[in-house]
Every structure is written in C-alpha cells, then in structure tokens.
Amino acid sequence: MRWEDLDQEACSVARTLSVVGDRWTLLILRECFLGTRRFEAFESRLGIARHVLADRLKKLHEAGVLDRVAYQERPKREEYRLSERGRDLYPVMVTLAQWGDKHMAGPEGVPLLRIHDTCGHVTVGELICSDCGEPLHARDVHVEAGPGAVTL
Amino acid sequence: MRWEDLDQEACSVARTLSVVGDRWTLLILRECFLGTRRFEAFESRLGIARHVLADRLKKLHEAGVLDRVAYQERPKREEYRLSERGRDLYPVMVTLAQWGDKHMAGPEGVPLLRIHDTCGHVTVGELICSDCGEPLHARDVHVEAGPGAVTL
DNA sequence: TTGACAGGTTCTCTTATGGAACCCACTTTC
DNA sequence: GAAAGTGGGTTCCATAAGAGAACCTGTCAA
Numbered sequence: 001m002r003w004e005d006l007d008q009e010a011c012s013v014a015r016t017l018s019v020v021g022d023r024w025t026l027l028i029l030r031e032c033f034l035g036t037r038r039f040e041a042f043e044s045r046l047g048i049a050r051h052v053l054a055d056r057l058k059k060l061h062e063a064g065v066l067d068r069v070a071y072q073e074r075p076k077r078e079e080y081r082l083s084e085r086g087r088d089l090y091p092v093m094v095t096l097a098q099w100g101d102k103h104m105a106g107p108e109g110v111p112l113l114r115i116h117d118t119c120g121h122v123t124v125g126e127l128i129c130s131d132c133g134e135p136l137h138a139r140d141v142h143v144e145a146g147p148g149a150v151t152l
Numbered sequence: 153m154r155w156e157d158l159d160q161e162a163c164s165v166a167r168t169l170s171v172v173g174d175r176w177t178l179l180i181l182r183e184c185f186l187g188t189r190r191f192e193a194f195e196s197r198l199g200i201a202r203h204v205l206a207d208r209l210k211k212l213h214e215a216g217v218l219d220r221v222a223y224q225e226r227p228k229r230e231e232y233r234l235s236e237r238g239r240d241l242y243p244v245m246v247t248l249a250q251w252g253d254k255h256m257a258g259p260e261g262v263p264l265l266r267i268h269d270t271c272g273h274v275t276v277g278e279l280i281c282s283d284c285g286e287p288l289h290a291r292d293v294h295v296e297a298g299p300g301a302v303t304l
Numbered sequence: 305t306t307g308a309c310a311g312g313t314t315c316t317c318t319t320a321t322g323g324a325a326c327c328c329a330c331t332t333t334c
Numbered sequence: 335g336a337a338a339g340t341g342g343g344t345t346c347c348a349t350a351a352g353a354g355a356a357c358c359t360g361t362c363a364a
C-alpha cells in the first residue's frame with residue numbers, strides 16, 4: 001500500500017495516521033500542546049530539518065489541525081496554533097505519554113507530570129466507557145461493522 | 153535530531169514514538185488488536201512490503217510489545233501476539249480511532265463500532281482524570297517537571 | 305519430484321530525511 | 335544609507351527508508 005492511499009482505508013486509525021502518522025507530526029503536535037507556536041521555536045526545540053518542518057506545518061494547516069494566526073504585520077508573521085480539530089488530538093497525546101511514562105521511563109522516574117487544574121492533583125488519564133463508566137480494556141471490547149463499513 | 157536518538161529524549165511522547173512512531177507500526181498494532189497474528193495475514197491485510205513487515209515485527213518483538221508464540225513445530229512456525237506491554241497501547245489505538253471517527257469519517261458514517269462487552273453498548277472511550285474523575289481536557293492540564301526531568 | 309506453504313531475505317528503483325547554504329521582506333543599528 | 339539582524343522559508347546534495355518483485359529455506363503432501 002502506498003502512504004498516499006491511507007486516508008482511503010475503511011479504518012479510522014488508518015485515516016488518523018494519514019494526518020499524524022509520520023515520523024515528525026506527533027512531535028510537532030506535542031510542542032503545540034506545550035505552547036510552542038513559531039517556526040523557529042519548533043525548529044530549535046525539535047532539531048528538525050527546516051524543510052521537513054515547513055512541509056509538516058503546511059500539511060497540518062491544510063488538514064485543519066493547525067490555524068495560522070498573524071501576530072504582526074510588516075513584515076507579515078504568522079504563528080501556528082492548534083485548532084479545535086487539533087485540540088481533539090489531546091487524548092492521543094496523553095495516552096502516548098502515559099505509555100512512555102509506564103514503559104520507557106528510566107529508574108529516575110517520569111520526565112513530566114500532568115497536573116489537572118480542575119482538582120489540583122497529578123493526573124493520569126483513564127479511558128472509560130462512555131456508556132457504563134467502567135475502564136475500557138481491549139479484552140472487553142469487540143468491533144462490529146459501522147454504517148461506513150466497506151462490504152467486501 | 154536523528155530518529156535513533158528519540159528514545160533518549162526527556163519526553164514520554166518521544167520515547168513512545170521511538171517504538172511505535174514510524175509509518176507502519178501503529179497499523180501493524182491495529183491488526184494485532186483486531187486479531188491478526190501471522191506474517192502472511194499482516195502482509196495481505198496491510199499491503200505492506202515484506203521486508204518492512206519483517207523488520208517492524210522484529211523491532212516490536214525486541215521492544216517487548218509483541219511476543220512470538222510457536223503454533224507448530226516442524227517446520228517451526230511462530231505467530232505474533234500482543235504482550236502485556238503491547239496491550240497497554242490499547243488506549244492509544246482507541247483515541248486514534250476516535251479522532252478518525254469524528255474528523256475523518258465520510259457522510260456514510262464510521263467504518264467500525266466498538267462494543268463494550270461489559271455493558272453491551274456501543275462505546276466511545278472517554279479520558280477522565282484518575283483523581284477527580286472529571287473529563288481531561290488540554291486547557292485544564294499543565295505540566296511540571298517530574299523526577300526524571302532533565303535540568304538544563 | 306514436483307508443488308505448495310509459511311516466513312523470510314535480497315535485489316533494484318523511487319521517495320523521504322538530514323544538514324547546510326541561500327533567499328526575501330522587512331527593522332534596527334552603526 | 336549601508337550593514338547586520340530577524341523570522342520564515344526554499345534549494346541542493348548525500349544518505350536512509352520504502353515499494354515491489356524475485357529468490358531462498360524447511361517441511362509436508364500428491
């Protein structure tokens with residue numbers, strides 16, 4: 001399969017990965033969630049090649065994940081901010097970070113703690129069933145064809 | 153930054169992506185969660201080049217995400233199954249799928265529904281704070297240095 | 305003894321990435 | 335008013351990764 005055909009797959013994971021599934025995109029979005037907004041800042045914080053960064057920011061903007069917001073005129077300068085669509089990727093970030101916290105942290109502990117301002121405590125995101133509120137585990141979930149399923 | 157240095161970053165997102173952050177790995181893991189176990193099955197379901205598949209399965213095994221389980225001797229044949237570590241990636245899969253469901257599904261609807269066997273209903277995973285139980289949104293969370301933070 | 309099967313490896317060609325240099329529209333400083 | 339700085343790119347080249355096809359290796363069955 002070619003990478004460009006990925007958004008045609010009848011699978012939401014594949015379709016999401018067609019937007020965020022390359023080497024750099026999720027790291028760029030991590031920076032966005034940490035507050036980074038400008039080209040130079042992304043470059044220096046990530047150590048990414050400039051043309052790759054320019055390409056990814058362009059694609060994320062075209063995908064509606066990042067908005068370009070002018071922060072000065074003359075010379076015109078724009079910064080990149082998460083759109084609503086982009087902020088919706090937050091659960092992906094948190095679950096990725098938590099897997100790393102659990103399985104990739106060294107003996108010295110996790111690099112970053114997430115504090116939930118609402119309650120003031122260190123938080124670990126927990127995935128629960130929207131219907132019954134119980135934790136959602138792979139072994140308790142099966143899939144069925146949805147309305148957009150491809151009938152082969 | 154070179155891709156090989158990614159697991160050295162003081163960031164759990166980066167460290168997780170050093171394991172699952174390339175083009176194919178998360179799609180291979182999607183198949184694992186859907187029940188695919190054998191080389192040929194991954195190949196035909198994903199349309200991935202064979203040498204790339206062999207390389208990714210090897211790396212996932214080395215990373216402890218997939219176990220190799222013999223299912224016959226003579227000729228020796230092994231299949232790939234999610235380890236505990238691998239099953240811990242389920243929240244990442246669900247959140248990726250849900251972003252796709254919300255933002256990438258066509259007018260015909262989502263391709264797959266997830267049914268929570270515990271309650272019997274179609275489920276949408278919801279990320280809540282482990283401490284207070286409220287939904288976890290990016291705007292309500294800030295980060296602080298953890299014990300494994302790098303002090304620059 | 306020829307095929308088939310599962311699971312790879314090897315080959316060549318195309319595409320993507322890393323790293324450095326260069327460009328452009330301004331503004332600030334000398 | 336010329337030189338240097340700033341932010342955000344683009345261009346060029348060498349290396350690395352991917353796609354696609356062919357080939358290899360045990361083993362069994364016809």
